Amino acid sequence: MSANPPLQVDHESYEYACTVVDGCLTCGDVAVPVTVVEASQPDAICRDDHDQQGLVGVELVAPVSKGDRLLVHGGVAIARLEANA
Amino acid sequence: MKFVDEFRDGDLARSLATQIAALAEPGRHYKVMEVCGGHTHTIYKHGIEDHLPETVELVHGPGCPVCVIPMGRVDDAIALAKLPDVIFTCFGDMMRVPGGDGSLIDAKAEGADVRFVYSPLDALKIARKNPDKQVIFLAIGFETTAPSTALTLMRAKAEGLENFSVMCNHVTIVPPLKALLESPDLRLDAFIGPGHVSTVVGCRPYEFIPAQYGQPVVVAGFEPLDLLQSIYMIMKQLGEGRAEVENQYGRVVPWEGNMRALDVLDEVFELRPFFEWRGLGFISQSALKLSDAYADFDAELRFDVPGVRVADPKACQCGEVLKGVIKPWECKVFGTACTPETPIGTCMVSSEGACAAYYNFGRFARSKARTGS
C-alpha cells in the first residue's frame, strides 16, 4: 500500500465512498471495508483497501474513532467490522 | 489484505471441498440457492462450482436488485428524467437497464440530465448545488441499500431541501423467498443467506424457512472460503437431519442486525401493499415506499409518473433465471442477441446478474458440459 496522501478536511472535495472495485458497482448486496482516517460527524473521511479516500455517513454506527474498521454500502456505514469478529 | 487474503487460501479451499464431498450422500442430488447476486458473482469469478461434487448444484436466486426491476419502472424513471429542469441521479448499473423504449443512458444521449452517483448522499450534494433544479434519486436495492436512502432523506428533511426527491424501488428480501418456497417450479434443499442484507436485518427473519419449510439457511460472506464453508455447514445440517439458521458471516453480521438502521428504515419507509418483481410477478408487502412523514420527498407524488406495466420482450427469460428454473445459458438469446454490451434482459446488466456473471467468467461452457446438453 502506498504512503498516505496528506489529509484533506474539506468535505466538499470528497465524493461518498462506495467505489466497489470487485463486483457490483454500488447497488447490489456488496459492501466495502474501510478504515476511518478522520472521525468527523455525520460524515467521516475513510480509506478503502485500495487506498481511495471518501466520505462515509456514520450515523448508523456512531461514535467512530480514527482507525475503526467499517463496512460501507452506498456511502453509508452499515456495520463495524472488528466488533463482531 | 485483511478480510480478503485469509478467505482465498487455496489449501483451505481444497480441504473444505474434500469435506463437502465426504458429506454428499451417494445417489442424492442437492440444490442450494444462493439468494444474493454478490454470491453469484463470487461463485463464477472464483469457480466455486469447480470445487463441488457434481451432485451439489448451486441455483441463483433473485437477490440482484437491478435484475428484479420490471420494465415499467424503468420507463417511469425515464419519464421523470426527461422532465424539464430535472437532474436525475441513479447508481451506475441502472443507467443501462432496458425499459420498454430504451434506457436511462439513451435518455441521457437524447439530452436528459442523467447522472450516476455512488451514494444517494452525492445526489443530495447535487441538489444543494443546484437550487433551481429538481434533483431526483432513483433508489433501488434491498435492506443493504435502503439505510443510505433513509439517511439521505432524513438529512434532506432536516435541511428543508425542497428540490430533492426519491423514486423509491427498495425491495425486501423475505417476501420473494416465501414466493420461491411456494413455487411449484422449484425444489430446493437449502439457502445460502445474503450476507450484507443480514448486516442490517440480522438472521432472525429467515427462521421461518427451517421452521415452516424444513430447509437450512446459512448466512454467508462473500469470499470464496466463506461460500465453501457455508456449503459445508449446509451439507452438515442436511446430513444430520437438522434445519436451522446459522451465521457463517459472524465477523460482520450480528444476529440481531443493526438496530439503529432498522429504526431509521421504520421512520422513513412503509411497506407497499404489493410490488411487481421481474419474473416473480406481484408480491405483496415486498417493497418500500416513503412514509407519510416523508411523502413530500416522494418523486411519484411530486411529479406525474406514467405507471404503465410493460411486458418483458418475448425472447427474455430473466424470470426463469431469477427463479433458478433455468441456467442463464439456457436462455435462447444468451451470448448472441443478449450480451453485457447489448442487454435484452436485466440479468445481463449488473455484474451481479447471473447472466452477466456466466458471460464474464466463461462458466457457461462447463455448466453445459455438466448437465450433458
Ligand code: SF4
Ligand atoms: S440471456 Fe438476457 S434475456 Fe436471457 S435471461 Fe439472461 S438477461 Fe434475460
